[in-house]
Amino acid sequence: MDDVPAPAQRLRIGRFEVDPPVVLAPMAGITNRAYRQLCREYGAGLYVCEMITARAVVERHPGTFHMMSFAPGEYPRSMQLYGVDPATIAEAVKIVLGEGLADHIDANFGCPVAKVTRKGGGAALPYKRRLFGKIVAAAVAAAEPYGAPFTVKFRVGIDDDHHTYLDAGRIAEQEGAAAVALHARTAAQRYSGKADWSHIARLKEAVTSIPVLGNGDIFTAHDALRMVEQTGCDGVVVGRGCLGRPWLFGELEAAFAGRPIPPGPKLGEVAKVLRRHAELLIEHDGHDKAMRDLRKHMAWYFMGFPVGSELRRKFAMVSSLAELDELIAQLDHEAPFPEAATGPRGRQGSPGKVTLPHGWLDDPDDPSVPEGADMMHSGG
Template identity: 85%
Template sequence: MEDVTATLSKPALKIGPYEVDPPVVLAPMAGITNVAFRRLCREYGAGLYVCEMITARAVVERHPGTMHMMAFDQGEYPRSMQLYGVDPKTMREAVKIIVGEGLADHIDSNFGCPVAKVTRKGGGAALPYKRKLFAQIVRASVEAAEAAGVPFTVKFRIGIDDDHHTFLDAGRIAEAEGAAAVSLHARTAAQRYSGKADWSAIARLKEAVQTIPVLGNGDIFTADDALRMVAETGCDGVVVGRGCLGRPWLFGELEAAFAGRPIPEGPRLGEVAQVLRRHAELLVQHDGHDKAMRDLRKHMAWYFMGFPVGSELRRRFAMVSSMDELDELIGQLDHEAPFPADALGPRGRQGSPGKVTLPHGWLDNPDDDLVPEAEDMHSGG
């Protein structure tokens, strides 16, 4: 490991007026980081917890489903929201609504989504290639947010593919236009979630962006990974996504690591089952029983990753339909089974690299500021 002492002695991460200690941010994940999951994670450690991605147009149109997604727990502060948009005017209007009605304390923006339905219309990770348009979006958003003292931050990827890197320009532009911080997922859009994140790009971005915090994202699956990223790259904080799937206690481990305390041992299966049940309770409170049970099912494989849970029991957990049934299934687990060492690696989607789908002629002129059509996607990615 690099110089961990230097890592632990770095000044506290500040995003606008907010001190983020430990310097850990939960990445917004579609269908995952709702108010229930965020509360579960927050019960283990401090940091900044970002809600699911919200589209600017849906905010302006006050789409009922989007307004429900913009819920925050009573004790959640600062309330952090990620906004997606491709049109400076729509982004400005959405930010005005959010800050004018006191709906969030921090707004992040998504310029890193690699999904084909987004990039084929010029959104997500495709957009920073259009430097003027990117600058206009950040400028409009910052101006609207600054009126209420709300920090606006920007997240992006290394670029479209290995031939079209955009991250250094994106970082400099975001800094120049008044962003409070930038985050880099150290993969290209072509990589999606496959392969390894290139942490050296985070170090290069940190060198290029001098006046605002730089956060690193990609392949943080353990507390040691987070310390190593900060030590190797000099970044000011870390953004954690897939590593916490089925492991909300990772935030407790991260808090201990950054405080220089011993990292707690992983929980036994019985403790994991109680976390799972707590997750179910919080989902029911937020979404009602039926939707909560449907939502919970996708988390089962992550919670039980590596544990000795038989295939039939796994199948039944993945089809659970009531709290009573959940309790009955939990009773059949081996509560003393220790946390498996092989469950500390990648989890969640990985997939394969592939060609990025872009609008016709997208790469012809990086200074074209014509607004693309990607705004019509729904909130949540």
């Protein structure tokens, strides 16, 4: 597996070279400034902030602007927007770029969550080909004066009877997107089952003038190299695989450079990473909010390690940095990294029928903007 070749050409997204060809997927409540900073300390790549709602940018929602902050030295600053209205997306792009708030903008057309798809947003939207094309064209035109690349991320389709990814890829390419990324699952799959990488290979064949990135089931550096080998994709997008494992980006950097992949950290090293994560969160959000936010990461950090149930429970309820230090002192710092910790992590759930607006599937060429889908709430 170690001799799997890395991509022959370097990944370029617009004017930016991304080396290694690795992108941190935007994840709601996860890829905030603190977590991106933590990941960047291990390896290079493109780190995308959590999803920002275009409508909230236009309305200048204070909470949204806090989420849009980047750490000093974070470059290029990459932001993902969600929206369903070409005019709103274009206005948000102009605000973000015109005020110097980001250098690259991605658009979310992959969210499978019912509250989004039932209004025609997220993974439901590419089915409306003309509307999808209008959104991409409007965003590209708004970004062009600033020299900022606009990219799109989408899924295979709504379900197995309604695949949209090949049309979406061709339309995005035609309308000027700088790259496309495919999560190789349908919206109906959500995060369950296995991603079908053959769809990434098909998209790569269909989209020839811009980079095609692959996403889905990258839990190790070897997975990333296998995806490139099997699909010919130009780079990889890593989501759930890095939860509680920010050092994965160091492993990915080594793998794509042809260097030996470093061994997984002992529990004591993981504890240091956790402590660093807490410090960065406090710097970003203040002590109390940071400690509440950190709790959800505990099970991911300790996955597979010999940490007793009572100690795990205390970590999951931690309320101060001092308490965190006390709990860290109780860990077995010499416990080796477990093989089980390289497996799937994060949400998986079950497949299910995708909730769509009434009559959504009647006319794929209807360019109408779906009513009520421009949510104010950023972050998912």
